Structure formats: C-alpha cells, structure tokens
Amino acid sequence: MASLTFSQVAFTCKDPIATEIFYAKNFGFKRARVAKLPDGGQIVFIKMSDYPFYFELFKAKEELPVAPPINDGPEYPSVRHLAFKVDNVDAKLAEMGDDAKITLGPFNFDEYIPGWRTVWVADPDGRIIEISQGFVDQDNPPPLEADLRLPAFTI
Known part of the structure; x- marks a missing residue:
C-alpha cells in the first residue's frame, strides 16, 4: 500500500483572516502558505504547530444556505464538529476568554469514560469545535449493536 497521511481540511470562511487569527490564537496554528488563485482570490494554509496537518481557508462567495449548527453540531449528514484534546477544559476556556462562544456544555462524561470532560464552542x-480532556481509546472495542448500524447498501 502506498504511503498515506491525513493532510488537510478545507474551510470556506466569511473572513479567512478572522478564522486564521482564531485558530492561531486558540489552537496554535500558524500560516504555512498563501496561494494566489487565477480569479485574484487566495487560499491561506494554516498548519497545526509542527504536525503535518493544515486547514485550507477559502473566502466564501455565497451565504450559508441552512441555519448555523447548534449544540454539538448538525444532525443531518455533514461534518458534525472538529475536536481538539486539551489537558484541562476549564483552563482552556479561561485561556480563550471571549473567543469561547460555548454552544453546549461543559459536561462530564464519567459514566462513559472516567475523566472525560467536553465542551463545544x-x-x-x-463551525462547532469540541474541546475535551480525558478521552482514551478502549481496549478491544466491541462491534456496534445491530440497531445502531447503518442499513446495508445494495447495488
């Protein structure tokens, strides 16, 4: 199998610079590249610290055709939310100050995973962002229960 690395997520933004500032200030992203487009626009690539992972920021050319997501994200087929792990959710919220536009939480999910605490901003x-602490992988995760599986597709 050829080498494979998750590379980037592309965002369409009302104001790419405001989006860049938000992710730089609150999550350690930094500008990695600006690409000029033939139509005069530009793409701003911001990189998460030294990880080989980028957000690709495009200027929106249209208005949002649906209501903005709430709580922990849309429940229709879509990207529900982005997520970042931190050592302490409350300390991260305090650090973010007015940038922390909470949409849901914070909640403790100890009944699912001891020490797991999450908030959505x-x-x-x-775009909804989950900020969580204490999430760990499960040893030998069980298969999904039958009632939670997606229906089989037929061709």
Whole structure:
C-alpha cells in the first residue's frame, strides 16, 4: 500500500483572516502558505504547530444556505464538529476568554469514560469545535449493536 497521511481540511470562511487569527490564537496554528488563485482570490494554509496537518481557508462567495449548527453540531449528514484534546477544559476556556462562544456544555462524561470532560464552542464562521480532556481509546472495542448500524447498501 502506498504511503498515506491525513493532510488537510478545507474551510470556506466569511473572513479567512478572522478564522486564521482564531485558530492561531486558540489552537496554535500558524500560516504555512498563501496561494494566489487565477480569479485574484487566495487560499491561506494554516498548519497545526509542527504536525503535518493544515486547514485550507477559502473566502466564501455565497451565504450559508441552512441555519448555523447548534449544540454539538448538525444532525443531518455533514461534518458534525472538529475536536481538539486539551489537558484541562476549564483552563482552556479561561485561556480563550471571549473567543469561547460555548454552544453546549461543559459536561462530564464519567459514566462513559472516567475523566472525560467536553465542551463545544463555535469558531468565527459558526463551525462547532469540541474541546475535551480525558478521552482514551478502549481496549478491544466491541462491534456496534445491530440497531445502531447503518442499513446495508445494495447495488
């Protein structure tokens, strides 16, 4: 199998610079590249610290055609939310100050995973971001229960 690395997520933003500032200030992203487009626009690539992972920021050319997501994100087929792990959710919220536009929580999920605490916030464009602490992988995760599985597709 050829080498494979998760590379980037592309965002369409009302204000790419405001989005860049939000992620730089609150999650350690830094500008990695600006690409000029033939139509005069630009793409801003921001990189998460020294990880080989980028957000690719495009300027929106249209208005949002649906209501902005709430709580922990949309329940229709979509990306529900982005997530970042931190050592302490409350300390991160305090550090973010007015940038922390809480949409849901914070909640403790000790009944699922001891020590797991999560809050959801909105970025400048209303994308939902989960900030959590204490999540760990499960040893030998069980298969999904039958009633939770997606229906089989037929061709």
